[in-house]
Amino acid sequence: LTAQRDSEFDLIQFIRRSVGPLRPGVAGVIGDDCAVFEGPFARRFVVTTDMMIEGEHFRRDWISPTFLGRKVCRVNLSDLAAMGAKPFACLLNLGLPAECLGSYFENLIRGFLGEAEAVSMSLIGGDLSRSDRLFLAVTAIGYVDSGEPVLRSGARPDDRLMLIGRLGLARRGLDILGSEAPSDFDRIESEDSLRALVDSEETEAALRAHCLPEAHVEPAVWLQERALAHAMIDVSDGLAADVLHLLEESGLSGKIDEEELRSASGAPHLPLDFLLNGGEDYALVFTCSAEQLARIRREYPKAWPPPHAIGRVIAGEPQLFLCRGGKSSPCRPAGFDHFR
Amino acid sequence: LTAQRDSEFDLIQFIRRSVGPLRPGVAGVIGDDCAVFEGPFARRFVVTTDMMIEGEHFRRDWISPTFLGRKVCRVNLSDLAAMGAKPFACLLNLGLPAECLGSYFENLIRGFLGEAEAVSMSLIGGDLSRSDRLFLAVTAIGYVDSGEPVLRSGARPDDRLMLIGRLGLARRGLDILGSEAPSDFDRIESEDSLRALVDSEETEAALRAHCLPEAHVEPAVWLQERALAHAMIDVSDGLAADVLHLLEESGLSGKIDEEELRSASGAPHLPLDFLLNGGEDYALVFTCSAEQLARIRREYPKAWPPPHAIGRVIAGEPQLFLCRGGKSSPCRPAGFDHFR
Numbered sequence: 001l002t003a004q005r006d007s008e009f010d011l012i013q014f015i016r017r018s019v020g021p022l023r024p025g026v027a028g029v030i031g032d033d034c035a036v037f038e039g040p041f042a043r044r045f046v047v048t049t050d051m052m053i054e055g056e057h058f059r060r061d062w063i064s065p066t067f068l069g070r071k072v073c074r075v076n077l078s079d080l081a082a083m084g085a086k087p088f089a090c091l092l093n094l095g096l097p098a099e100c101l102g103s104y105f106e107n108l109i110r111g112f113l114g115e116a117e118a119v120s121m122s123l124i125g126g127d128l129s130r131s132d133r134l135f136l137a138v139t140a141i142g143y144v145d146s147g148e149p150v151l152r153s154g155a156r157p158d159d160r161l162m163l164i165g166r167l168g169l170a171r172r173g174l175d176i177l178g179s180e181a182p183s184d185f186d187r188i189e190s191e192d193s194l195r196a197l198v199d200s201e202e203t204e205a206a207l208r209a210h211c212l213p214e215a216h217v218e219p220a221v222w223l224q225e226r227a228l229a230h231a232m233i234d235v236s237d238g239l240a241a242d243v244l245h246l247l248e249e250s251g252l253s254g255k256i257d258e259e260e261l262r263s264a265s266g267a268p269h270l271p272l273d274f275l276l277n278g279g280e281d282y283a284l285v286f287t288c289s290a291e292q293l294a295r296i297r298r299e300y301p302k303a304w305p306p307p308h309a310i311g312r313v314i315a316g317e318p319q320l321f322l323c324r325g326g327k328s329s330p331c332r333p334a335g336f337d338h339f340r
Numbered sequence: 341l342t343a344q345r346d347s348e349f350d351l352i353q354f355i356r357r358s359v360g361p362l363r364p365g366v367a368g369v370i371g372d373d374c375a376v377f378e379g380p381f382a383r384r385f386v387v388t389t390d391m392m393i394e395g396e397h398f399r400r401d402w403i404s405p406t407f408l409g410r411k412v413c414r415v416n417l418s419d420l421a422a423m424g425a426k427p428f429a430c431l432l433n434l435g436l437p438a439e440c441l442g443s444y445f446e447n448l449i450r451g452f453l454g455e456a457e458a459v460s461m462s463l464i465g466g467d468l469s470r471s472d473r474l475f476l477a478v479t480a481i482g483y484v485d486s487g488e489p490v491l492r493s494g495a496r497p498d499d500r501l502m503l504i505g506r507l508g509l510a511r512r513g514l515d516i517l518g519s520e521a522p523s524d525f526d527r528i529e530s531e532d533s534l535r536a537l538v539d540s541e542e543t544e545a546a547l548r549a550h551c552l553p554e555a556h557v558e559p560a561v562w563l564q565e566r567a568l569a570h571a572m573i574d575v576s577d578g579l580a581a582d583v584l585h586l587l588e589e590s591g592l593s594g595k596i597d598e599e600e601l602r603s604a605s606g607a608p609h610l611p612l613d614f615l616l617n618g619g620e621d622y623a624l625v626f627t628c629s630a631e632q633l634a635r636i637r638r639e640y641p642k643a644w645p646p647p648h649a650i651g652r653v654i655a656g657e658p659q660l661f662l663c664r665g666g667k668s669s670p671c672r673p674a675g676f677d678h679f680r
Contacts, residue, residue: 007679027384031589032492033422033574034386039379039483044367046374049431049479051467056435082373091389093433093477095396101679127391130679133472137433139389139479143379152372234373249371339347339441339470 069111084224085142095131173210409451424564425482435471513550
């Protein structure tokens, strides 16, 4: 982070005071031209970057600064999880309108840092600027100690397609915000307040899925460390779109079983389109052999969201089929595209 | 980079086709959730991030897409240089208005990649989105093989303050654009066209300094490899502001000699304020002992911009003085602050 005079300096000082001790492997500190980290610390580093732009990815009247800070952190953690990597360090770029200084800025930073520090990810750099629209761009660095990160391209014919996490709820949450947003929802800064605000468990689950998606870091690292996933991806665009990405990178075909999908989704009451093309689910899809699946069934910790089989990888050109009642039909993704 | 359907997919395909072969140490490829690089490849990695936002950092009618892509790359390279680090890999976030698709986008990417590949820096990831205003956020990763990166905090009492590169010209270039911009300047995509457009060498140098600042990567790496700099910083906010940052991190005082500064600046005809507080100079300031300076004078390659002494580090509270004719007065920086 580059310190400048006066108010930019103050913003940076607030961040400096708010960050906890640096994690092992990070050698440098905020206050230089770059952050420094030790190469030999890890066998492999992985790095990802994701943006959230006001008007494109979020509306300020639909999410509180605390939840926004937490969400942008989790969205990036989900990409690390998709590689089976442990969180290591991150950088935060903020474009800030005048109305987002002061307590808005402080809540945003606290939300972000709370999530980062919960998984031992150090904030090591960033850049701040004024901007007409609020935007956040996070770069997250992860690592693996042994073995290789889990790629999209590793699927094998006859692998099972597995799902960890829930589908469609984030989309349902977005619909609720668009039609019947609880008043003052953008001031809800804690999960307790969210719970107190809404009367139905379903509404709460949907709003929480939209604002505070789960990044399945622990299950993903568990799978990578035991070499129990051939290929993995996180579901951000929509299940169908992201499974197809995995199949394309692996050069294989695949099928999803509608009944298994409904039961695995955690939201069987939602329209099928929400489950297949919801967007922002941040569930985890991975593929594994029958032997790997047997070991997962024996050893996977009971406390975590369970992995469910939803389909199968098959030999053939990259495409995706949906099976119901013994019949199979092509499944074309309708995931979100910022440029369409 | 996350591939999505249709036009976002097309933009990513253009980038994929345009990038050269991956450099050693980068293990992963575009097309997964994260890029992968080898930890043991380097003793230390350094990482930095810098944004350029339309309306805050640039105007689209004052710079061509090629030059903008080149500039945002060089701005980040300058931060790597400030650590004495070799460029390694980078990630590029783009927020794109509708008018910046098509050939604008392609020229921007070509400009960026040309600069990155000239210093063996691989583009390994990024994120694309629509946005009202064009913005670019780059994360750059560098490395050092042996020794430690050069920090701001390493200056010692009696070190010489040294300058590589020119001062004030970028500010002069900005002034020219504000008052007498050559018509169609935003269509100038090459240095040859820039040369042909303007009749005075001084104007050309100023416009070039503003659009295409030099990142002094080779001199910086040369100094780090030989342990010939105690502390280093790049001049982005303004010489006075950035020297003060270095002094603050080192817990020392310093003085700049006005006569030495004028002669070192490469632009002695410009107002002193331009030299001290110009902004966007991307010159390099480092500190070294008399012994280190003697070796630099003997061995520093003649083909590079020469290092010039401009002052001295002295014991005392962090502050900066300007000396002229044997008299010394406090020098308060007036560098740019996005929030002031």
